[in-house]
Amino acid sequence: MKKLINRPDDVLADSLVGYASAHPEVRVDHERRIVYRTEPKERGKVAVVSGGGTGHEPLHGGYVGRGMLDAAVAGEVFTSPTPDQVAAAIAGVDGGAGVLQIVKNYTGDVMNFDMAAELAAAETGVQVETVLVADDVAVEDSLFTAGRRGVGTTVLVEKIVGAAAEEGRDLASLAALGRRVSESGRSMGMALTSCTVPAAGKPTFELPDDEMEIGVGIHGEPGRHREKVGPASEIAKLLVEPVLDDLDFTGAPVIALLNGLGGTPLIELYLMYGEVAKLLEAAGVTVARRLVGNYITSLDMAGSSLTLLRADDELLSLWDAPVVTPGLRWGA
Amino acid sequence: MKKLINRPDDVLADSLVGYASAHPEVRVDHERRIVYRTEPKERGKVAVVSGGGTGHEPLHGGYVGRGMLDAAVAGEVFTSPTPDQVAAAIAGVDGGAGVLQIVKNYTGDVMNFDMAAELAAAETGVQVETVLVADDVAVEDSLFTAGRRGVGTTVLVEKIVGAAAEEGRDLASLAALGRRVSESGRSMGMALTSCTVPAAGKPTFELPDDEMEIGVGIHGEPGRHREKVGPASEIAKLLVEPVLDDLDFTGAPVIALLNGLGGTPLIELYLMYGEVAKLLEAAGVTVARRLVGNYITSLDMAGSSLTLLRADDELLSLWDAPVVTPGLRWGA
Structure with a gap:
């Protein structure tokens, strides 16, 4: 390694x-592995929190700042943060208008963020709503997940909900918006190599020198199948087709993320x-906005x-709104 | 591969x-592999051009936009663009106030950008000044270079000179500024692995599984020596010490780029x-601004x-000025 x-x-x-x-x-x-915004809390602004295992940078810590997250909670590599950590973040950001937490659909995260919401509510009375992201069309259940895994759409939910929170929308509408965005996103990934978890010291999976894994998860979870590495034009089909098969992306402006x-x-x-x-x-898909780079790794x-x-004028306008974070920055 | x-x-x-x-x-x-800004040319604004071999993204094409480059010319992977290409870019951006070209110190680039400047001057009478970047302290001469190689400082020169050009400064002052920035920057790199040039199909150099190359160039040129991979704290010393040995960075605000x-x-x-x-x-070095990520690869x-x-108030202010490019963006 x-x-x-x-x-x-x-x-x-x-x-x-x-x-x-x-x-x-x-x-x-x-001590608690939480990244916070430093600007003063705005009265009446719902706080937006996310987090999860480390190893997906710039997600989530890189998305803390104006127009996106108020706090991000980091677990160890590929490991959920604890309920105590998340509850501390919730308490740390609540300005009285409640907290929306954005959670990728992995069993450990879902359990710990749910417990954190209960803990925080019991201790301080803060209202917490949760938006779950489960957008990976590759497989139904997986190594760490019941249902679909949460991947790239998470970045888009954090951006769009963050912009809406900045506008002063209330907790219930933000939760509804977050769920709508989450349900309108689909992802598919592929790997040329495994990742290597530092504590393991060796690749998570073995992949022959001429093969790729189609439908891989962001922790190296198995995908749909393996095949010989082909040209990029063929690999692109293996990503585009399952996504388009799963949801109709025609007839609406689309935000596309091609992620490394x-x-x-x-x-x-x-x-x-x-x-x-x-x-x-x-x-026949109209890409209205696009993002190319390493955003959820x-x-x-x-x-x-x-x-x-699958967006609409409202989502595009929230996408275009100013964002000032280490990982995403425009318009301000 | x-x-x-x-x-x-x-x-x-x-x-x-x-x-x-x-x-x-x-x-x-x-056809000519040139990336241009799309905003209308401003009367009296000196145009800033850079370029070089492909394979260093986001450099240079990713730095085209407001507050940085007016055009970037791309050669094949690790290969200088031709004089014709560069001359076309110079002609394409000149708005009457002249063109400043920023060139990394590799023999092929230096020769081709010089010829391009002569060609363009002969054809259209455009005034061209050249700023050479030669900031790599690792070795004196190298595989493709007489003198020091041009590496990370290039990004900083493009940003700072681009901001000054936006202010309407004239060609002579921009060239002087660019040279001052270039001479005030120092870099040192290290590699854990080789790169693989697509046309070669195999790694440029072989590096054992437990060794790293200290002082590597951005085309895989040999560095100073190889040694066993140590902890990051030791690797950091191998980068910091040669840089600090080469120029006094105390007593002034410093801009730091930790590049992948x-x-x-x-x-x-x-x-x-x-x-x-x-x-x-x-x-005792005071870091006033910092950039961490993949900026010259x-x-x-x-x-x-x-x-x-090694900066000063003027350079910091130009660094902070708005920049709107795919690769660097802030303040607007």
Whole structure:
């Protein structure tokens, strides 16, 4: 295992130290592994919280800031944060208008965020609503999940709900909006290589030198099948077709995310996006906004995933709203 | 070789197609492989051009936009663009106030950009000034270079000179500013793995499973030496010390870039930055601005580089000025 780390057990703590040094505009609670916005709480603003296991950077800590998250809670690599951590984040951000938490659909996360909401409500009376993201069309159940896994749509939910929270919408409407966005997104991923979890010290799965895993999860969970690595034009079909088979993306403006899994450079992601864009156009899908880069990763895995969101004028306008975070930034 | 590409010979053309689809806010001349700003030329504004071999994304095409470059010219992977290409870009951006070109110090680039400047001047009378970046402290001469290689400082020169050009400064002052920035920056890199040039189909160099290359170039050129991979805290010393030995970075505000080489995920870059920041603080260096991520890459190489720029109030103010490009964006 070759990585820029110190002791494998210290990866989360050490990376948070670096993150805090790199971004003095956010505040890091190193004991509880929570990244907070530093701007003063706005009266009446619902706070938006997310989190999960580490290893998906810039998700979630990189999305803390104006127009997106108020706090992000980090578990160890590929491990849910504890209910206590999440409850501390909820208490830390609540300004009286309640807290919306955005949770990727993995059994551990769902359980711990639910317990955190109950804990926080019992202790301080804060109202908490949860939006679950379960957008991966690859498989129905998986290694750490009952139902579909939560992947790329999470980034889009965090952006759009974050913008709506900034407008002063109330908790119930934000929860409804978040669920609508979550249900309108679909993703499919593929890997050229495994990732290597630092504590394990070896690749999560073995993949022959000429094969790729189609439908891989962001923790290296198995996908649908393996096949020989083909040209990008063929790989693009293996991402686009299952997504389009699962939801009708015609007749509405679409937000597209062509995401890298951590070890794939931008030149390949752009090339893949070109192939994806051609297929979407041929299928009558109108891409209104697009994002190409490493936004929800799987440590050092080489590969990419496609996320499409069926949007409308309201969602586009919230997408375009200013966002000022380390990981996404525009309009301000 | 596992990559998200079609035919190795088409990597540049295909990735430009994808780049154009992903960023409709820039204009791509696919025949000449030039990325242009789309906003109308401002009268009296000096145009800023850069370019070089492909494989360093987001450099240079990703830095085209308001507050940075007016055009970027792309050669094949790790290959200089031709004089004709560069001359076309110069002619394409000149609004009457002249053109400043920013060139990384590699023999082929230097020769071709010089010839392009002469060609363009002869054809259209445009005034061209050149700023050379030669900031890599690792080695004096190298595989493709007489003198020092141009690496991370290039990003900082493009940002700072781009901001100054936006203010309406004239060609001579911009050239002087660019040279001052170039001379105030120093870089040092290291690799955990080689990169693989698509047309070669195999790693540029062999590196044993437990070794790293210290002082590597952005095309996989040899560095100073190899040694066993150590903890990030030790690797950070191998980057920080040669940089600080080469120029005094105390007594002035410093801009720090902790850069990934393409295959290294953000979690490791943040962790490395944490180690670098501790060393800089201990050495009495005041980091006033910092950038952590993949900004000048070497295809899929795993590793990182450190760039420090000795700044002052003027340079910080130009650094902070709005920039709206696919690769760097803030303040607008």
